[in-house]
Amino acid sequence: MIGPYFAIDYQVHSYCSHDGKASIREQCLRAIAIGLDEIGFTEHKDFDPADPVVDQFDYRRYADEIDEAIGEFGSRLKIRMGVEVDYQQWFDHEIAAYLDDHAFDFVLGSVHYVDRKMLMTPEYIAGGTKEEAYRRYFRAVRESVEVSLIDVVGHLEYVNRRGVPAFGPYDWTPYPGQLAELFDLMIEYNVALEINTAGLRQGVGHTYPCEAHVALYAERGGRLLTIGSDSHQPADLAASYEVAAGIALKHGLTHVCTFHERSRKLVPLLKA
Secondary structure, three states: OOOOEOOEEEEEOOOOOOOOOOOHHHHHHHHHHHOOOEEEEEEEEOOOOOOOOOOOOOHHHHHHHHHHHHHHHOOOOEEEEEEEEEOOHHHHHHHHHHHHHOOOOEEEEEOOEEOOEEOOOHHHHOOOOHHHHHHHHHHHHHHHHHOOOOOEEOOOOOOHHHHHHHHOOOOOOOOHHHHHHHHHHHHHHOOEEEEEOHHHOOOOOOOEOOHHHHHHHHHOOOOOEEEEOOEOOHHHOOOOHHHHHHHHHHOOOOEEEEEEOOEEEEEEOEOO
16 A cells, blocks of 8 residues: 555556556556556557657557456456547547547546647747746647546646756746636536656656646645656656645645546545
């Protein structure tokens, strides 16, 4: 057991993602060893034809490996088949059609590119200010919610992975107004917020999003939460889970969401 918590990891990758470094089976074995209650795989599905891995994801292979893992480990571990959609507004129709034709337990929406430019690359930030670079990203996340296709906003402020090296330590103070509008929209659309712990091991120094914005989400009335490590290898599975759980509870977020066949359930974060 991970502390006194109901422990989920709802952002996990395997070899079914282009950048995965372990099999689904290996991730499940690690999950059982460390006491996870539920694991949610979120293999990358890309839509931009300019992306070199756009056709890499094999849904049938993924579904078969999930079924095999459930057959082997289902009595000891809840295993959910999610997908991480690389959202860009240009591909709304393609994303919608794909999700209509392919069954998942939940859809994680993540922004890695804006206007077909990778976040915080020289191409992305050329000719603009630091604040403009961040605001463009937050607008894109808002667009991902507005299309009503996703269940969870993935690693909000992932832009910091390259933003901190490009601009120095993150100053969140210019953006609460924009984030408040985003959170209000998420609450209206019943889209959950993920606390993603990858920033704690990627040199950013805080979770995605930072604690101040987790607090703002709760202040706006948000209650739908998942926790994810963005693990691409077993060693990172559920990394810093206690940190994320502590942030959530500190700000009154007492439950986490679990999903099955796009249906959401709230589970107390603290075990009785």
